[in-house]
Amino acid sequence: METEGAVVLATERYGSAESWKYFGKDGVMDRRREGSEGDSRGNSIVGVFKSVFLPQGYPESVSKDYLQYQFWDTMQAFCSSLSGTLATQASLKGVGVGNQEATVAAATVTWLLRDGTGMLGRILFAWRKGSKLDSEAKIWRLVADVLNDIAMFMEILAPYFPAFFTLIVCTAGIFKSIVGVAGGATRAALTVHQARRDNMADISAKDGSQETLVNLAGLLVSLVLIPLVTDNPVLTLSLFFLFTILHLFANYKAVRSVVMETFNEARLSIVLQQYLRDGTVPSPIQANQKEPVFLEFRKAVPIKLGVRLQEVVQSPEELNLALKENNTRYLLGVRNGCVCVCLGPDASVHDEIRAMCQAVWLSGNLGAQSQLHERHWEKVHKSHTVMDTIFNPFLKGVEAAGWDIKRTLLDWDEWRVEWKTKSN
Structure with a gap:
């Protein structure tokens, strides 16, 4: 329908992404999108991708640093996924997968000890450092990823020290438990910062979708890597160090991209x-x-x-x-x-x-x-x-200057004291 002679009845938009107009002519109302219509198919694909992996109302519904942080966070998650594949293969080899002399009972005990020490580590770390994860979210986000890389490196080396295998994997389990607490808690703190419409649940859910997509891509790449690194410790360590360097670099860029307006x-x-x-x-x-x-x-x-x-x-x-x-x-x-x-x-x-x-x-x-x-x-x-x-x-x-002084991230303990203004 041509718009010549038509009257604009209404306009509407979907966030900042789309704008539409309603035209009325000869008793008929027509809805048309503003702007170029030649790439409508491309826009449709992009729109579906955004609706699946980005929070509703993006970019207005999130902080300005959201996209940059998510880009580097995605990169580090991909590298971590590949490093994790190498570490998992080493752990399975260490507990006896593929070894006819290994027993199910021995492997089960090793796995239980690793999980048990990890649980204790999770409780103790949350007790000692829980309050710091809000006020120092950037620091502990980076610490968590460094510990994760150390833990995976220990798991890769563990099969080559069979006498200390259980001790090494238990220590790695403690590190990974700290990673779980610190990584999850600091991610929650960053989600609070990113949510500008009280949409923390939506941001968290879309972050999970992004992570799942990255892990799926890592899984596909891992299917190619595993046959190459099996029984090849030099290539395993070389790839691990490459992925670790990329992982740490991406993490550093991610935390550096965060711009918090509250004071710690x-x-x-x-x-x-x-x-x-x-x-x-x-x-x-x-x-x-x-x-x-x-x-x-x-x-x-x-x-x-x-x-x-x-x-x-x-x-x-x-x-x-x-x-x-x-x-x-x-x-x-x-x-x-x-x-x-x-x-x-x-x-x-x-x-x-x-x-x-x-x-x-x-x-x-x-x-x-x-x-x-x-x-x-x-x-x-x-x-x-x-x-x-x-x-x-x-x-x-x-x-x-743009700072939020209605709340802070200062690490106050809970003691509150009443005193007289003058002491006798």
């Missing part, structure tokens, strides 16, 4: 330090590019948030010193080389951000004097003065 300790420290240097507030993209993604085993002056009162003060005199500024929302102190923050029950998110900023400033200014107890409270009182001067304009600058 590292991002807040980066933003605050730049503000103190030159009065400017870096955007989320700039701060995320500088955020460390590798595990730090030791910090000069670590910060502990949400601690018990006795970790900040241990005498009425020290409590008087801590309350000198009449701050009723949080208390700061230095104990055993750590900056400790005690939080009040009525503290808001802004109070938490201010307390963390003050702790970051204090941590950076203790330096070599961290062992001089009498200087601690001088530094604490000076940090209050600094925050009184800079915090409000800093918070306005942070909000203007």
